[in-house]
Amino acid sequence: MRVAAPVLASVLTLVVGSVFFASLGHDPLPTLYAFFVEPLNSLNGLSEWLLKASPLILIACGLAAGFRANVWNIGAEGQFTMGAIAASGVGLFWPDPESVLLLPLMFVAGMGAGMAWAAIPAFLRARMNTNEILVTLMMTYIATLFLSYLVHGPWRDPAGFNYPQTALLPTAALFESFDPAYRLNPSIFITVVAVFVMWLFTDRSFLGYKMSVSGAAPLAARYAGFRESAAVWIGLLAGGAAAGIAGMAEAAGPLGQLSSQISPGYGFAAIIVAFIGRLNAFGIVLGGLLMSLLFLGGEGVQMTLGLPSALTRIFQGILLFFLLAADFFIFYRVRLVRPARDTHALETA
Amino acid sequence: MDLFIAIFTGTVIAATPLIFAALGELVVEKSGVLNLGIEGMMLMGAALAFGAVTAGYPMPVAILAGALAGVAASLLFGVLALTFLTNQYAAGLALAIFGSGVSAFLGRGFGSEPIEALHGINVPVLSDLPLVGPLLFRFDPMVYLALVMFAAISWFLYRTKAGLILRTIGESPQTSHAIGYPVIRIRYMAVLFGGAMAGLAGAYLSVAYTPLWVENMTAGKGWIALALVVFATWRPLRILLGAWLFGGMTILQLQGQALGLEVPSELLSALPYLATIIVLVLISRNRQMLALHFPASLAKPFRPAG
Numbered sequence: 109m110r111v112a113a114p115v116l117a118s119v120l121t122l123v124v125g126s127v128f129f130a131s132l133g134h135d136p137l138p139t140l141y142a143f144f145v146e147p148l149n150s151l152n153g154l155s156e157w158l159l160k161a162s163p164l165i166l167i168a169c170g171l172a173a174g175f176r177a178n179v180w181n182i183g184a185e186g187q188f189t190m191g192a193i194a195a196s197g198v199g200l201f202w203p204d205p206e207s208v209l210l211l212p213l214m215f216v217a218g219m220g221a222g223m224a225w226a227a228i229p230a231f232l233r234a235r236m237n238t239n240e241i242l243v244t245l246m247m248t249y250i251a252t253l254f255l256s257y258l259v260h261g262p263w264r265d266p267a268g269f270n271y272p273q274t275a276l277l278p279t280a281a282l283f284e285s286f287d288p289a290y291r292l293n294p295s296i297f298i299t300v301v302a303v304f305v306m307w308l309f310t311d312r313s314f315l316g317y318k319m320s321v322s323g324a325a326p327l328a329a330r331y332a333g334f335r336e337s338a339a340v341w342i343g344l345l346a347g348g349a350a351a352g353i354a355g356m357a358e359a360a361g362p363l364g365q366l367s368s369q370i371s372p373g374y375g376f377a378a379i380i381v382a383f384i385g386r387l388n389a390f391g392i393v394l395g396g397l398l399m400s401l402l403f404l405g406g407e408g409v410q411m412t413l414g415l416p417s418a419l420t421r422i423f424q425g426i427l428l429f430f431l432l433a434a435d436f437f438i439f440y441r442v443r444l445v446r447p448a449r450d451t452h453a454l455e456t457a
Numbered sequence: 458m459d460l461f462i463a464i465f466t467g468t469v470i471a472a473t474p475l476i477f478a479a480l481g482e483l484v485v486e487k488s489g490v491l492n493l494g495i496e497g498m499m500l501m502g503a504a505l506a507f508g509a510v511t512a513g514y515p516m517p518v519a520i521l522a523g524a525l526a527g528v529a530a531s532l533l534f535g536v537l538a539l540t541f542l543t544n545q546y547a548a549g550l551a552l553a554i555f556g557s558g559v560s561a562f563l564g565r566g567f568g569s570e571p572i573e574a575l576h577g578i579n580v581p582v583l584s585d586l587p588l589v590g591p592l593l594f595r596f597d598p599m600v601y602l603a604l605v606m607f608a609a610i611s612w613f614l615y616r617t618k619a620g621l622i623l624r625t626i627g628e629s630p631q632t633s634h635a636i637g638y639p640v641i642r643i644r645y646m647a648v649l650f651g652g653a654m655a656g657l658a659g660a661y662l663s664v665a666y667t668p669l670w671v672e673n674m675t676a677g678k679g680w681i682a683l684a685l686v687v688f689a690t691w692r693p694l695r696i697l698l699g700a701w702l703f704g705g706m707t708i709l710q711l712q713g714q715a716l717g718l719e720v721p722s723e724l725l726s727a728l729p730y731l732a733t734i735i736v737l738v739l740i741s742r743n744r745q746m747l748a749l750h751f752p753a754s755l756a757k758p759f760r761p762a763g
Contacts, residue, residue, distance in 0.1 A: 180546055232734070238741040241493065241546070242684045246730040249677050253730075257723035376554060383547055418561035418672075425497075425555025429537060432548055436541035 113438050114384050114391070117430035118398065124426055134413060142412055143405035153404070155290035159362060160403050163188070163354035165396030166299045167378035169306040170350025172387040174343025176310065177319040178326070181344050183229065183244025184351040185375025186251035187222040191355030193255055194221030196366045199281030199359070200263070200274060210280045214356050222352015223345050225251065230344035234337035240344065248375070256368045263366065273367040283361045295357035302350060307389035319343065351375060372403060373421070380428045399424070462591050464708055469600060470666065472704030474499070474658040476603040478682035479689070479696045480610050481654025486686060487614060488647035489627035489754035492534050493549025495655045496679030497556020501526040502659030504560035507670040510572050520575075520599070520660045527656020528649050530556055535648040539641050542758040557673055567670040575599060575665035599661050606654070611693040623647060627752030630759040640759060655679065677730065684733045688740050691750040699736070706732055 125143070126136035147153045167184050174181045181187075195218035202210055225247060232238035256272070265275040283293035309316040322329040322339040330336065354374065363370060381399050385392030406420030478495050485492050506523030510516065530552060537548040575597040578584065584594040614620040623643060626633045630640045662678070663670055681703060689695035710725040718725075741747060 182550065232738055232741075236738050236742050237744055237747070238734075238738050239684075239687060242680060242687070242737060243734050245677070245680050246684075246733050249730045250727045253723040253727045257721050260723075261721060379550060380554070416562055416565045418558045418565070421554055421558025422562060423558075425551050425558055428547065428551035429533065429555065432537050432543035432551065433541045435543060440542070 111391075113431055113434035114386070114395070116434040117384070117427055120430045120434070121423060121427045124430075125423060128422075132415070134415070139409065139413065139415075143409050144401060146412075147401065147404035147408050152290055155287075155292035156404060157397070157400055158296055159292050161396045161400035162296045162299045163358055163374045164378050164381050164399050165393055166302050166354045166357075167347070167351045167374060168381035168385060168392045168396060169299075169302045169389065170347040171378055172382040172385070172389075172392060173306065173309065173316075173319065173346040175382055176316075176323050176387050177339035177343045178323040179233075179340050179343030180241045181226060181229070181244050181347040182241055182379055183226070183246075183248040183375070184347055184378055185371060185373065186244070186248030187225045187348045187351035188355040188358070188371055188375045189248070189251040189255050190225040191218035191222040191352030192359040192363075192366065192370055193251075193258065193355075194218055194352070195356035196274060196277060196359045197263075199277040202281075205278035206280050208280065210278070211283070211360065214281060214360055215353065218352045218356025218359075219349050220352065222348040222350070222355065224348070225352070226344040226348025230341050233344070234340045240340070244344075255366065255370065259366055259368050265365075271367075274365050276365045277360065281360055282364060283357070285361075291362050293361050295361050298353060298357060302353075303389050303393055306392070310387075310389065315342070351378075377403070377424060380424055383428060384431055398427075402427075458588075460712075462588075464705070464712065465592055466596070467708035467711070468701055468704040469596065470704070471707040472700040473600050473603045474661045474666065474678055475682050475685060475700040475703055476607060476697060477654045477658035477661065478679060479685040479700060480603075480606055480693065481651035481658075482682055482686050483689070483691060483693060483696060484610060484614070484623070484654075485647050485651035486691065486755055487627045487752055488623050488644045489630060489752050489757070489759070490538060490644050490648055491545045491549065491756035492531065492538070492552070492648060492651055493546060493683065494530070494534055494552025494556060494679075495651075495658075495682050496675055496677070497553040497560075498527040498530040498652050498655035499659035499662070499675045499679045500556045500560035500673065501530045501563075502656030503663035503674060504563045504567075504659075504670065505656075506660035507567060507572070507663040507668075508563060510664055511567060516575055516664065519664055520657065523660025523664075524653045524656040527652040527654070527659065529652070531648050531652020531655070534652075535645050538758070539644050539648065542760055545756045545758070553679070561672045564670050564672060569669070569671075571667070571669045572664065574668040597665050599657070599665055602657075607693060607697050614693065624752070627754055630754050634759075634761050640761060644759075655682075658682070681729060681733050684737055687747075688736045690740065690746060691752065702736075703729060703732065 122140065126140060129136045129139040148157055171181055171184055195214035198214045198217045199210060202213065228247060229240045229243040232243055233240040259272040259274060263274045265273055283295045285291055285293040318334045319339050319342060322334055322336060358370065359366060377399050381392055381395040384395035384398065402420050402423050406417050409415040410417045478499060482492065482495055502523035505526035506519045509519035509522040534548050534552045537543045538545045577595040577597050580594050584590045614624065622638055626638060626640050626643055634640045659675065662674060685696055685699045688699045706729055710728050713725050714722055
């Protein structure tokens with residue numbers, strides 16, 4: 109039954125999407141086709157699909173570890189940005205630009221920066237009792253401004269005609285794509301490993317079990333002696349590490365340099381992916397593929413039909429709305445009862 | 458002296474959207490519901506109000522349209538959180554993302570031209586007084602409305618029976634339900650009121666403060682409003698003070714840029730966010746102070762039994 113809600117939500121989102129397209133004067137069926145099928149009609153489309161799904165799945169895996177313990181890291185976007193900044197910094201300024209160590213070093217730098225950015229809210233929540241939702245979000249704004257400062261200031265490419273962007277990363281700092289015609293690159297294997305680690309952690313480890321108990325029944329967890337602060341640290345650091353790595357892979361993959369806009373909102377979309385995937389490793393893979401398709405479809409209809417790219421965010425929101433609502437009908441039995449003196453026409457049992 | 462007047466008035470104006478949004482959220486949270494979607498509701502309010510002005514509607518209609526947009530958005534959240542008993546964090550986040558998308562969609566035809574901003578009032582004699590006039594009697598009507606809302610909400614929450622019931626529901630919906638209060642209906646009203654206030658906050662930004670339409674123009678103000686409620690430890694007067702503090706920070710940042718301080722503009726822009734973190738830490742460290750006015754049932758779904 110847990111699978112039913114995401115499927116139902118996706119179908120309902122498609123229905124609302126059709127109505128929406130129709131109301132904009134576009135024939136719904138061809139538009140839906142252009143949104144959801146056409147992007148996957150070519151090898152390049154498939155490559156782009158996986159390329160965009162990869163960071164979403166990777167980040168969602170890290171976030172889900174925290175969400176399971178009721179640790180609400182919604183600042184993955186900032187951790188992603190810091191990961192991309194640190195990795196690019198290594199790639200741009202490492203003394204030997206041809207070193208084979210460059211990519212591994214960037215990996216470590218990206219992961220470390222993402223974790224460091226998440227460690228601040230973790231410390232503040234664990235030691236100072238500060239709400240991590242607000243802190244992670246504020247830190248996202250700060251990370252974005254920091255990126256803007258770097259690409260407008262000290263890291264701006266002197267040969268870049270004053271565009272706010274860094275120089276291109278050296279070849280040794282880039283993932284080489286599988287085929288020069290397409291952008292998909294081996295960084296996708298990082299995501300595959302992350303999904304496996306996530307599965308091991310949540311389904312096969314005592315620590316993961318303790319985290320789930322902390323989320324589902326905090327009092328029971330406390331009684332059993334599971335430390336809440338451990339769940340906070342692990343939850344936030346897992347999300348930070350995953351988002352930092354995703355930022356590194358993005359910089360060393362499709363981007364190849366930093367500019368003031370490096371993410372189409374992967375960090376926020378990954379939150380939805382984690383929920384659609386039911387905070388479960390394999391569900392997240394499916395959720396990531398769906399979300400990636402929303403991004404691709406949004407870009408596609410923007411180019412072919414001139415529809416605004418904001419549609420992607422609208423669909424993301426609707427999908428999450430429906431998912432949450434569908435849960436209700438699956439986890440509760442709805443029966444209508446005659447209103448008594450009071451007004452609760454919809455009674456749940 | 459002119460600089461002082463500029464800073465003072467600038468502070469009051471910059472604080473106004475925060476006062477609207479945070480007071481609205483205070484009422485919502487006092488009823489035991491946490492709506493994280495303020496940013497989305499503000500953006501919808503901003504887009505609708507701006508759109509109404511560009512379509513030629515008079516200012517009051519436009520502002521009302523903004524408030525109604527906030528109500529409509531909050532209704533989505535209410536249905537999910539109150540009727541469908543979903544996780545309120547997730548529902549609020551969905552609203553934030555959805556509102557940002559819908560407002561960007563609506564706003565694509567607005568262009569980048571500023572509109573004529575909401576006028577300041579002009580009271581005979583008072584507005585022309587030296588010093589006192591510009592300091593107190595030349596703001597636009599929304600600034601005064603925010604203060605009126607502050608007074609009304611303080612009075613409602615702590616001086617009326619309805620306010621007492623609302624706070625009781627926030628403390629213990631079970632008890633309130635047992636006594637016979639319609640918990641869900643009252644929570645709906647609180648959520649819709651919060652939506653209207655967030656919509657007004659957004660409308661203020663787009664038709665009075667900037668007065669422009671830019672995608673995602675709230676730039677985190679909805680989240681800062683959420684932080685303000687925590688900072689204020691759920692008390693109206695402190696929301697007012699907190700909003701002025703943040704408004705002051707925004708203005709100092711602008712003045713700093715104008716004075717050509719040798720600091721990167723990004724650092725100045727980051728100040729409100731940094732400040733939010735710092736004040737949250739300072740307040741949250743003291744668990745007792747936080748717990749004193751904290752609505753005990755906050756963000757816990759409630760299902761009336763039997």
